[in-house]
Amino acid sequence: MNNKKLTLLGIIAAVMLAAAIFQTRLINRPPDASGEVSHLIQGLETDSIGSIEVKGKSEEVILSRSGNRFVVASKDNYPANADMISDLITVCLDIRSAELITDDPANHADLGVTEETADLVVRFFDKGSKLITGLVVSEADPKKRTRYARLITNEDVHLILYMPQRDASPIYYIDQELFVVNRDEIESVTVELPSESYTLKKIDGNVILEDVPDGKKLRDEKIHDQVFNALAGMRFDDVMKQGNADIDLKFDKTFVCKLSDSTFYTLQVAVKDEKTFIKCTAEFADKRDITKTQGLVESQEVLNEKEAKLLARDSTENFAEDHAGWVYRIPQNKAQYLTKIVVDLVTNIEEQQPEE
Template sequence: MKNRKLLILSLITLAVILAASITAKLHAPQSTIAKQTLFPGLANQINDIIEISIKGDGRTVQLKKQGEIWVLESADNYPALFNKVRAMVINLAGLKIEEEKTGDPALYARLGVEDPESKDASSLLITLKTSGNEEAASIIAGKPRQSAGSRPGLYVRLPDQTRALLAEGMLDVSGNPADWFERNLFDIPSDFIKNVTIQYAEGNVFEIYKEQKEQIDFQPRGISGENSAVKIIMTRISRSMEEMRADGVHALDNFSFPEESITTTATTFDGLIVTAKTARIDNKAYARFTFAVDPSATREDSVTDEKESEDTADAFAGLTTDFKPDPVQEAHYLTETLSSWVYQIPDFKYEALTSNPGNLKKPTEISE
């Protein structure tokens, strides 16, 4: 009898342990449960990917690998941000299915996985191809998970499936071509500027200048500089070359400037000459930049060590402010990097590059 009671007690204990074990597994954190990789073979194909298409918001970004670099095929093969492209492919290969979501198309928009070509869609269709034009991955990327306490995740849907998924992982992707290239072109603070001349389409010219770098205010040539409106215009012009950024890009060979274009030339105290040819086309502002050196200018703090070429690139990308490269190397680097392209620039930069005090009053009528 005693042995029978012990047996029953042992069985009850075993049942409790099994039940607790099952309950623990059911409530275990999802990190302890194996998740299926969304694209199992992609991790082994990362170096084989040569084409990427991103469609959404009425635009298509076409990225293509040329040798060891990536270019924006949809922007005349302008160099793309290599690290950003590679990071996107790696992160895409690392996406894991966390759970299934809705299969109702009417609810897709809530998760951002609707057809990218549908009206007001926020989704992006990403397609990766290998050298043999083989599709390595295709996915509709939606909204990120909105839970602050959870691991990074986003909603996705495979184009040939109706069921949306919650995927664990991150995906930094954009349908804006400008997000895939280096938008910072150069940065020449107004303190460095010696003079700026603007030649307008009508043929007239406006110039501002400083005799010495230590001077605070610029002076206009040929008109009074005491007029408050003219002072505002001069300040705007003097800062026109600061933090120059691009919103779009076209190859120079594929772009035609209209006859009414405006040319702005800025010269620094150490001899760098920057010329911007600008125009507004279809309500968008464009500029082509060329660079030269004034041989008569001298610099007391000219740097000529072996690190100069490398530091020049950082300085004019706005990555450092404590280095002043030699103007000859500045001009060479900027010419090689920028002069074969026409950039769409922000409207406020176009206004600064083309400001005209003559639109306020005729020069002879501007009074103190």
């Protein structure tokens, strides 16, 4: 090997060594002189937040303050889940720097902390829509469970300790639970369709169909039980203001569920393109005043009954107020039981063949 080749190999080796040293310094840069792990966001007054913008890979959501709560702007300002808002703020405030990696914007794309390459971008604005602070967070390293992050207003990129995955979908920040109904408290369900209507009742723990057609019996598959308990655990996967809903929606079906405490939940149902939409309300049928007779000592049982009635009535009134004017899209696994016809619930009674 001649001197020219040796010189060339030496140059290549020197370049490779320099690159390795730079990479090592980039990844293993020592922490701040104080040696402390510091929070990226400091001094944020949560009461000053007017809105929060969350942007992911394919979705984004704007959470705007309305009075003492937040609403989801892209869902017609539907109320946001307070717990999810609190969780998002807490997660952002808890992000801490383990190491300062680089302050060179040229490295941002490779580290996944540009607007285009980030896994999550969160911005906090004040009530005058002025940016307070924000974060750009990379995707998580699947092996090390670490990420890179930087402040929106700063070029410094930090290696951060593990951050839980957060979503940028608007529906993620909404409480999708629609009904909190105990199956044991359901007394009856009435389904009213354009072609027919029927009522299911619970007697001695069993669900029965009123006025079973002659020669028919309830199916062994107990589809009627699914209809009877349709409201238990019902959630929605989309929501819109009634005035902004599809004008072609025809709410020509009704589902009424009566509870043992005299609460009535009424759902108006529309089906279009194999999707089910509902409008819902509630009424507390027991209109009797809850009073206490002067000088009469009431038993604890009576007092408990009155308290339960007051709570149920308040809950019903709050439900009606909260859901007035909204249209909900219901997942098909529940929606299918809101519009079952009688023939879906019954089958023929097999005639017993005479013995030969």
